[in-house]
Amino acid sequence: MDSNTAFDSFVYPNFSKLDLEKFIWPKQENHSSNEELNEPLIDLEGGAAATADLVRSACLRHGLFQVINHGVDLNLINSVNDHVNFFFNLPIDAKMRVHRLPGSFWGYSFAHADRFSLNLPWKEIFSCIFRQDASDSEGGLFFESAFGHDFHKIRLDFEKYCDAMKKLSLSIMEILGMSLGVDKVYYKDFFEDGSSLLRCNFYPRCEEAAQTLGTGPHCDPTALTILYQDQVGGLQVFVDDRWKSVTPRPGALVVNLGDTFSALSNGVYKSCPHRAVVNKSMERVSMVYFLCPAEEKVIKPPTNLVSSERLRQYPDFKWLDFLNFTQKHYRVDVATLQNFTKWLISHQPT
Numbered sequence: 616m617d618s619n620t621a622f623d624s625f626v627y628p629n630f631s632k633l634d635l636e637k638f639i640w641p642k643q644e645n646h647s648s649n650e651e652l653n654e655p656l657i658d659l660e661g662g663a664a665a666t667a668d669l670v671r672s673a674c675l676r677h678g679l680f681q682v683i684n685h686g687v688d689l690n691l692i693n694s695v696n697d698h699v700n701f702f703f704n705l706p707i708d709a710k711m712r713v714h715r716l717p718g719s720f721w722g723y724s725f726a727h728a729d730r731f732s733l734n735l736p737w738k739e740i741f742s743c744i745f746r747q748d749a750s751d752s753e754g755g756l757f758f759e760s761a762f763g764h765d766f767h768k769i770r771l772d773f774e775k776y777c778d779a780m781k782k783l784s785l786s787i788m789e790i791l792g793m794s795l796g797v798d799k800v801y802y803k804d805f806f807e808d809g810s811s812l813l814r815c816n817f818y819p820r821c822e823e824a825a826q827t828l829g830t831g832p833h834c835d836p837t838a839l840t841i842l843y844q845d846q847v848g849g850l851q852v853f854v855d856d857r858w859k860s861v862t863p864r865p866g867a868l869v870v871n872l873g874d875t876f877s878a879l880s881n882g883v884y885k886s887c888p889h890r891a892v893v894n895k896s897m898e899r900v901s902m903v904y905f906l907c908p909a910e911e912k913v914i915k916p917p918t919n920l921v922s923s924e925r926l927r928q929y930p931d932f933k934w935l936d937f938l939n940f941t942q943k944h945y946r947v948d949v950a951t952l953q954n955f956t957k958w959l960i961s962h963q964p965t
């Protein structure tokens with residue numbers, strides 16, 4: 616990768632020419648996939664039975680669908696998107712004031728350079744966690760340092776956005792329950808006391824877009840993801856042995872299942888394998904809401920999804936243990952849950 620051209624719009628502080636090699640990923644097939652995923656666009660006001668059928672077929676195939684009439688105020692989405700653009704366009708030293716500290720889920724980081732050494736993702740990240748038990752001072756200080764005197768209004772918008780996402784994810788949990796023939800409130804109740812993580816990604820344009828990735832291939836370890844993407848496009852799903860693009864649709868939100876929900880369905884539903892490619896001429900923003908269980912919740916499927924024909928696919932585990940695995944022992948990829956299962960079994964007391 617030629618640093619002069621690749622980095623004309625994106626300069627990481629203290630990155631040497633050698634470091635740039637780390638952005639080159641192993642040769643990826645079909646970076647600029649022109650094949651569309653053709654996932655369902657589900658009208659959430661369209662009636663329970665039709666909605667559940669569409670959700671079921673998408674989740675059996677690849678675990679991703681888009682929703683419209685989702686109840687999240689489009690003005691709120693646009694305001695949060697404006698705040699996110701404002702933040703990413705600040706000078707690097709201003710962003711570094713809220714640099715994410717090791718072990719924390721709050722803050723700004725670029726390329727995960729502090730966590731990974733190889734195959735760095737071509738992105739900047741702004742993470743804000745809104746746990747049920749979040750200490751107010753942590754969030755307040757964070758937003759004050761990031762946004763200065765306007766932080767109250769901005770923080771309020773972020774909180775409203777997360778509340779709206781939580782509400783939407785719980786109603787999707789009802790649909791998922793119905794679609795699996797489980798009691799309508801089973802999963803909704805399970806996640807009522809859950810925690811949430813909001814992560815905003817900024818993908819600068821890249822001269823060498825075909826050699827790098829914005830986000831590498833992975834399944835989200837979390838349960839349910841609701842992603843807002845701007846109109847640039849870049850999200851892709853691996854299905855039928857190839858990468859297919861998720862076309863941005865104005866006003867729609869992208870929903871995908873993660874490993875934790877797949878485990879809760881006893882593997883009936885797919886955790887969605889996806890990645891994000893970057894663009895030679897345009898920068899891109901995505902805002903990603905991850906729904907997670909409460910830390911101590913035990914992940915196990917309801918009894919009616921287990922039978923002699925379909926034995927348990929994964930052992931019981933706690934969300935906190937899975938989360939720690941992804942932060943301390945394993946870089947999230949498409950096989951995180953399988954490798955966590957092996958790790959869990961090998962670390963069980965005999």
Ligand SMILES: C=C1C[C@]23C[C@H]1CC[C@H]2[C@]1(C)CCC[C@@](C)(C(=O)O)[C@H]1[C@@H]3C(=O)O
Pocket residue numbers: 736812814830831833834835836837905938941942947
């Ligand atoms: C539990 C988590 C690990 C990641 C942050 C949360 C939710 C999703 C994960 C992640 C975003 C999936 C893509 C790869 C990753 C490394 C990233 O690009 O940030 C993942 C997060 C992480 O390990 O920090």
Ligand SMILES: O=C(O)CCC(=O)C(=O)O
Pocket residue numbers: 814816830835842844849850889890891901903
């Ligand atoms: O930005 C995107 O489209 C995908 C991001 C993603 O997959 C993630 O943050 O987990």
Ligand SMILES: [Fe+2]
Pocket residue numbers: 833834835840889
């Ligand atoms: Fe993801």
